[in-house]
Amino acid sequence: MKIDESKLDSIIKKYNNEQGSLISILQDIQVEYKYLPREAMDHVAKSLQIPRVQVFGVATFFKAFSLKPKGKQQIHVCMGTACHVRGSKMVLEELERKLGIKAGDTTQDNEYTLETVNCVGACALGPVVVKNEEYRGQMTPIKVESLLGTKIAKR
Amino acid sequence: MNLSSVKELEDLRKKILSGRDLDKPCIAVCGGPGCLAKQCLQVRDEFIKEISAKGLKSKVDIRTTGCHGYCERGPIALIFPQGIFYQRLSIDDVAEIVEETVINNKTVPRLLYSDVEAKQVIEKENDIPFYKMQTRLILSNNRMIDPNSIEDYLAIGGYSALGKVLGSMNPPEVLDAIKKSGLRGRGGGGFHTGRKWEATRDAPGDIKYVICNADEGDPGAFMDRSILEGNPHSVLEGMIIGAYTIGSGVGYVYVRNEYPLALKNVMLAIKQAKELGILGNNILGSGFSFDVKVNRGGGAFVCGESTALMASLEGKTGEPRAKYIHTSEKGLWDRPSNLNNVETWANVPMILNKGAQWFSDIGTESSKGTKVFSLVGKINNTGLVEVPMGMTLREIIFDIGGGIPGGKSFKAVQTGGPSGGCIPENLLDIPVDYERLTEVGSMMGSGGMIVMDEDTCMVDLAKYFTNFLQEESCGKCVPCREGLRRMGDILKDITEGKGRMDDILLIEDLAGMLKDASLCGLGTTAANPVISTLKYFRDEYVAHISDHKCPAGVCRELITYGIDPDNCTGCGLCKKNCPPKAINGERKQTHVLDTGKCIKCGICYDVCKFEAVRKE
Amino acid sequence: MSKKVEKSRGEMISFMLNGAEVQADPKWSLLEAIQFYGISIPTLCHDEGLTPYGVCRMCVVEVGNGNRTKLVASCMHPVTGGLNVRTHTSRVIKTRKMILELLIARCPSSKKLQDMAAMLELKEVRFDPLNDDCILCGLCVRMCEEQMVAKAIGYAGRGMDRYITTPFDMTSDECRKCGACMFICPVCELRCQGPQAETTLCSGCINTEPVCASIYGEAMCFMVPCLSCIKKPEDVKA
């Protein structure tokens, strides 16, 4: 993967080359590329003068980071306690069936990435599914079809 | 504008207030997380459109606020000056509200709160049972201000505690007030805030840090989010006062990754405060300087733990370290650091404004002030509630929370997040304070309160928390990493009917070791959900193990679905929706479920309108 | 921690060790002090030459009085005046055994762990074996960083998925191929292929997944999975 180092440098500069801002820097890079390209992490390690293995460690430790490109649409199923007691697992399983992937994976056509989160702060509406930025409350397995739209339902 | 003295701050406040008419109508639309998910912003935009269409733009204010607490009834709008509470709004209701209430000063009864029992509608927010029983010291300001307006905050007396502190108190006096107030940490441990500040203040070193813990990792809780989103300046004010007391020049706010709006609001608040000279160099001309930086988390529960949080602020993985030397001596970058929770910081200005005595009059002997809880799960009134310490769980759940929906019976309430415990019905009359909750095997935690009814399986719940912690464990130390792995395996076996009676002993052994030997608080408390459910709901474990039955009908391996011919009308809905096509039957004829094909997804159970699908 | 007075070296402080009052240098860790008095404490993640890390928790001891006692990791805990330390209470022993049981379940064929089990009289392992070859003690990481100043290996993942690896799971220029990481590994024999060539490293036993002689010569390799060393960056899936 070719990366634009000047773009990275401007992100890094925004944080004054501070080692403490590693997580924020990686987050900004992820926004830019939708994942963390290895070359970008290499560059960050060099610029901040931290061991590469530390950058790799941070990138694999935190849930927010992905080392694989994500799909165009992101579906997050809340697995927080409030959603759990209201049956979010059933919703997740239905999504997994409909999309033919497991949580954490991306569909073959790169359309959807299915992920779980722990509480998005809308517990009152549990079970909650966030599709891209849009919140869907009181989800049931039945509502999954309309969430995905017709395209997937026909698969 | 750069305010260079406390007097200039007060002058500015007067100027803001004199430009404001308290009788001017204002529509405060809740923009908290719950309402956002119910499209409240569209409702607000409709209000804006409608108000300008009616030519009222200069006569009516519209305010988007932080969470009002009653998420269950969202989208919510409060109409000032009357204080009328409209709920469950949609864009179609807007025109009527503007016409009837804003212009004609009447109400729209169908949009008001209605009390089922009393068979009456209630107009004013404060008369609604949900709100009436609360003491909303921290949350009530959310509805009064636009979080993005520092002027709004100043108008409700914001930064006056800071003015008081910088103008007339020296650090030891502030410390004394915080100590006398009895304020204890709202983030988990319940450590005395004053004592913590003092330790950091007394620790040797020139550079010290104050940090705000807004990582809120408890799944099922959103108090800190709502405070930071709805009233970020109150948290900043607390931090500035803390920094002044401790002698710190730099502060950090560590915001959970999943909270973009909180992040945005707090960053804006910092910018506004800097522009006014309330933050930065030589604050209000006092000679005291303090700056705040914001860091985002990366999605790891363990980063709520103090040393892990600090490691992550240093750009490392969020691994805790031993705290035999406290963070008040060696914290961030090995310098003295004081970490407090969002709600703890938000309490500080109030204490200084109203006095330590006033604060310590609220609450119980050992726990002072109020506590915000996020009341969720199987409960009628989901939302955020703020109550004085010492209120009983029963009052919170039944009087404020309105009890359990659907005529089901209460089974347990889980407090304290994943490291807390489950409290059964017969202990509901204990007052909520730090000590009592710990005594019954749970804890205060940061304020999650998850209510469970008869349909919740306690073994499944214990498994849920164990799996959560297993995923969130940093993996550094053996007890937690390997212990939780094994605990999870055993619980999985039990919920699949493969458990043995001596598994319970093994769980207890593992729990003891986790508590004794883990490196950080995640591991030491990780067994609480299992231990407390074993203590109060042992019979459910036994039912799973020896009878291979899940009494609540949750554990999939132990239940079967079937169709009750007496209730089945042959509507065919289940058949249509069943993913593996395990249901057969002609229209208007009794349907039959093939248990061999059934994958137990539960969809038929959900869709059947005639309660004909049974699980046992 | 109310006393902030820095004690000068040599000024001893006293504490109670298994009922006897003893003296120790305040710069020592509790473990060092205990070992100084000849009491043996099992450890797995500790090495004299490296910064203590405190993760195996085998070194726990009970401190405190009456029923207000707790277990602490002695390798991390400082010696403080007035401490009442007991090294072999039933609570301590029970905890050590449980931890060891968990570790053996993870790496059942490790000689070192088996010896330790014999010493602690651990007779039964109640968990299914995992057949892993690393207990994540972190000795290798600290060795590489502190003694070799290479920082070539570290941790990746978290929780149960945590593992030791090189940057991006690939061969790297940082590694000096010194073999120090292998030398210090307490369960290294799990990666051992038996004596193959003469070497001065690691007690004379080459201990690796198949040695890629063409690349590493006689030194040892740390790569998991094996053969990642010959993968070029483009072979490694993003």
Ligand SMILES: Cc1cc2nc3c(=O)[nH]c(=O)nc-3n(C[C@H](O)[C@H](O)[C@H](O)COP(=O)(O)O)c2cc1C
């Ligand atoms: C595993 C773990 C997770 C924690 N998560 C949080 C959290 O999300 N928010 C929080 O304020 N405190 C959390 N805490 C508690 C903090 O470590 C710390 O005690 C607290 O922030 C101190 O602030 P306080 O004294 O104001 O409560 C957590 C503790 C542990 C052990």
Ligand code: SF4
């Ligand atoms: S107790 Fe768990 S979270 Fe804490 S250090 Fe150990 S492994 Fe990490």
Ligand code: SF4
């Ligand atoms: S062989 Fe490589 S990884 Fe191992 S200690 Fe030496 S430099 Fe570090």
Ligand code: SF4
């Ligand atoms: S490879 Fe060996 S030394 Fe390194 S962490 Fe694993 S067990 Fe410890």
Ligand code: FES
């Ligand atoms: S638990 Fe799902 S939104 Fe809070």
Ligand code: FES
């Ligand atoms: S030797 Fe102390 S924890 Fe490993």
